[in-house]
Amino acid sequence: MGKGMGETTFEALKEKALSLPLKPGVYLMMDREGTVIYVGKAKALKNRVSQYFHDQAGHTEKTRAMVAQIDHFDTIVAGSEFEALVLENSLIKRHKPRYNILLKDDKGYPYIRLSVRAPYPKFSIQGRMADDGARYFGPFGGRHDTQAILDALRAALKLPSCGKTFPRDQGKERPCLNFHMGQCDGYCRKEVPRSQHDQAIDQAIHLLEGKFSEVEKDLRTQMEAAAENLEFEKAAALRDRLRAITLLGKRQKVVAGFLADTDVLGLYVGTVRSVVAVLHFQGGELAGRDLEVFPTAGEPVEEILSAFLVQYYSPRGILPRQILLPENLEGAADLSRLLSHQAGRKVDLVTPQRGAKADLIRMAQENAKTECERLTTRAERTAKVLTLLAELLGLPEPPGRIEAYDISNTGASDIVAAMTVFEEGKPKKGAYRYFKLRDLTGPDDYASMEQVITRRFRHEIEGDGDFAHRPDLLLIDGGATHAAVASRVLAQYGLSIPVFGMVKDDRHRTRALVTPEGEEIGIQGAPALFAFIGQIQEETHRSAVGFHHKRHTKSGLGSTLEKIPGIGETRRKKLLKAFGSVKAIRQADLSALEEVLPRQAALSVYQYFRTNEEEGTCASSQGSPGAGG
Structure with a gap:
């Protein structure tokens, strides 16, 4: 492996990557201090390493952060992809690079250790294997589970759990409480042969190797032989041991993998x-x-x-x-x-x-x-998304308040816009605002957006409480030109608020963000952020279309009422406020209408709907017109 050359520019790194061979190997990315921050393997070093220094729009969050830290890199050519895999694993263990996926070291996978060289071998728990002549079993999923297995093993085979050393301590003291409770065979007694302990240890080894059936078969044979010899106390003890071992074999909390096929x-x-x-x-x-x-x-x-x-x-x-x-x-x-x-x-x-x-x-x-x-938690997920958004857009901190805008129209009339608000990553519907666009000669989205952004910030500057809270970020439904229009308006008011367009694909789905200068920022590499921007764009579009539909419907309803002689704008509003809908007005009796309007105007409304209902009945009996009629 050659020493790092100290290239410090992006182009220099790219040039070096393009000079690498098309051979399998391992690469080590290093920062300015020479610390290895990432280790990777490659089928072809040139192709893989050069990808880091091409267009970074499609890079993941981690890759972008890592590339920004690279000062130089080294490579090792391997004889095959398999050799590269082995070498990569070795280097990751050695350097523990911050941008590699690393499992926690402090979780631990304890082993059960058996001191086989001792006259009376003993079990203990160790964090790792050592070259000490002992025998190791495992590793297990955690110290708690390992201790539970060892306790169950000692209980099943009635092995000692005390701190005595045999044969040194045999016969020095009376057996402890574990012996009198039937939890230990009392190997501290001189009369207990060593062969009994050896047999129990052999059975323990078989159990730790997963050979439960062999141990059960052996115990069952011994139990039946004791019963035939009328040694009923011994047979009962063997029966209890067999039951304990059978239960141990069925334990479902052995998180080791060493028993699993x-x-x-x-x-x-x-x-x-x-x-x-x-x-x-x-x-x-x-x-x-x-x-x-x-x-x-x-x-x-x-x-x-x-x-x-x-x-x-x-x-x-x-x-x-x-x-x-x-x-x-x-x-x-x-x-x-x-x-x-x-x-x-x-x-x-x-x-x-x-x-x-x-x-x-x-x-x-x-x-x-x-x-x-x-x-x-939900708060963690939201904070992560906002942090990622800030990093991606180069914001000084995660945006607390985001405002998004969209235009909706059906021609030259009824052009409207919606402003949605997301605070701490959640929609704040009480802060949504809607605009009816004025003085436009036709459906011009750019002119519409300019009017909306102008009116929104003019309201704020003039002290309108409904627009008092300034956003940390503006998202505009549309491309670079839409974002540029909004950015220009902000500049006119002397405001420095980041603006980005929300770009859709051919299927009208969120694809990317774009700067006012036309630089696209890919978000598909971060699924959570991609979903978040998609939610904002969909919510803003839905709000704009919904407001447009509501306006269009009200316009239609209003025009129906205005066809009635004596009913102008003021009386139309009174009727809709009192009854809520044209349908309710149509069904109202004359006395109810007179509570809202003068008698003559109320009579005019009452007679209008009764006359039109009769005409509608006649028309329907002759066949209804088509949808385009």
Whole structure:
């Protein structure tokens, strides 16, 4: 590996990446201090590394942040993709780069240690294996579960849990309470042969290796022999031990994987954090569950699963024969080879598409989702999205108040606009405002937007309380020109508020954000942010269309009333205020109408609707007109 050249410009890094060979290998990204911040592998170093220094619009949140920190990088050419995978794993363990997916070190996977060289071997719990001649079993899912397994093992086989050392302490004191309670065979007594302890230890080893059936068979044989020899007390003790071991074999909280013949992985990528659930199955029965939680930074699912497989299984002494995955992995063959080499036998990676195995994947996915949602509050999700939005748009801090605008029209008349408000990431409907556009010769979206933004901030400057709160960000439904119009109006008022357009694709769905200068900012690499901007755009569009429809409907209703002789604008408003709708006015009797209007005007309304109802009845009996009539 060559020493970093210290390139500090983006173009220099790009030029160096383009000079790399089209060979498999590993690359190490470093910051100005020379700290390794990311380690990755590649089929072809040139293609993979150069991608970081091309257009970054499609990069994930994590990748953008990482690239911004790169001062130089080094590469190591490998003989094959498999060698690159092994080397990548080794370098990640060594450097623990901040931008790689790293499982927590402090969670721990304890082992059960057996001091086989001692005359009376003893069990203990250790955080990691050591080259000390002892025998290790595991690792397990956590210290609590490991202690529970060891306690159950000692209880089932009546092994001592005290601190005495044998044979040194035999016969020095009377047996403790555990012996008198039947929880220990009392190996502190000189009359108990060492062979009995050796037999119990052998049975414990078999149980820790998952050979429950062999131990049960042996105990059952001993129990039946004792009964035939009329040693009923011994037979009863063996029966109790057999029951305890049978229960131990059925424990479902052994979160180890060393007993499992199949592991099922489920992944849920949340807004704030992601969770991988591992279900361990032995003989078709669930033997345990493990959960790994880590921060979400926009990594692809394939990258998460690949990193997880290597890091999760690398410390384990015994691996399952089969691992079911929710997604196909491009490097599955190399990963399988790496795990098989570690296990000393074949470890298959399978992505089931249907049937019982696919059902198990769904179960694991649901476990991952449930745990992620349990750990993540709504406030955390919102804060994460707003923080990401600020980083993406170069805002000094997450926007507390966002205002979004959209225009709706059906020609030259009834042009309206809606202003929606999102505070702390949530719609604040009481702050929505609507505009009826004036003095426009036709449906001009740009002129309409200019009028809306002008009126909105003029209201604020003039002290209108309905527009008193200044936004931290403006989002305009439309492209760069719409955003530029809004930006120009703000400049005229001396306001410096960030403005971006919300761009849609051919199917009228949110695609990206765009600056007033026309620079598109991709948001599809961050699903939570993509959904958030989509929600704002949809809510603003719905509000504008809804207001337009309401205006159009009211206009139609108003024109119906204004056809009545003696009913002008003032009386029309009185009627609609009193009755709520034209239908209610039509159904009202004369006395009800007289409570709102003078007698002659009320009579005119009453007679108008009765006359038109009769005409409508005659017309309907002759056949109704078509929709375009």
